[in-house]
Amino acid sequence: MVLRKLTYYVAASIDGFIADPAGRFDFFPIEPDVMAAMNAERPEAVPTAFRSAIGLADDTLNRSYDTVLMGRHSYEPGLAAGMTSPYAHLRQIVFSTTLSSTDVEIVKSDPLGAVRALKREPGLGIWLCGGGTLASQLLPEIDELVIKQYPLVLGAGIPLFSSAFEPSQFNLDSARPFDSGAVVLTYTRSL
Structure with missing residues (x-):
């Protein structure tokens, strides 16, 4: 049986933070060169509400993923803006012990x-959208890391992974630099 791949695809600072200490991430630049490349490669990672604005038709096929995973803190900014189903073109699963919703699937326990x-289900890959605590819980099952690393140093915030010391080996598959100074790093789990 071929298993679906779990990819942690996320933006991060040079010092490894995905958000500031309060969970905000709106300071990451929207670099046209990075966005054009990533939207072409991973159109399903664009929230449904913004797809038509950037030229993605509603029927644009999902290339990499058909499922998105979010922790509560990753889901709440969209929810606060009235987006109860931020990725309606994907199966959306939110891991939370406190939320209840009819627009996304809520998993209250045992993320792993x-x-x-x-x-084990048939389908395309699974995208872990965020955040650091959920990524730490799912680390044993993460097959690929795709990190949009921006030339920012935050000094503090929410790290890519926020767990106890647990070395996990990944191999660098590619480092794609952009004129804007961002680098998209792709790693796969070492066997």
């Missing part, structure tokens, strides 16, 4: 078990 079951 839930992802192991998802990986």
Whole structure:
């Protein structure tokens, strides 16, 4: 049986933070060169509400993923803006013990078990949208890291992974620099 791949695809600073200490991430630049490349390669990572504004038709095929995973803190900014289903073109799963919703699937316990079951289902890949605590819980099942690293140093904030010391080896597959100074780093898990 071929298992689906879990990819942690996220923006980060040079010093490894995905958000500021309060969870904000709106300071990451929207660089046209990076966005054009990533939107072409991973159109499903564009929230549904913005797809037509950037020229993605509603029927644009998902290339890499058909499922998105979010922690509560990653889901709440869209929710606060009235987006109860931010990625309606994907199966949306939010891991939270406090939220209840009818627009996305809520998983209240055992994120690792839930992802192991998802990986055995047929379909495209699974995108871990964020955040650091959920990424840490799912680290044993993360097959690929795609990090849009921006030339910013934050000094503090929410790290890519926020867990206890647990070395996990990944291999660098590619480092794609952009004129804007960003680099898209792709790693795969070492066997």
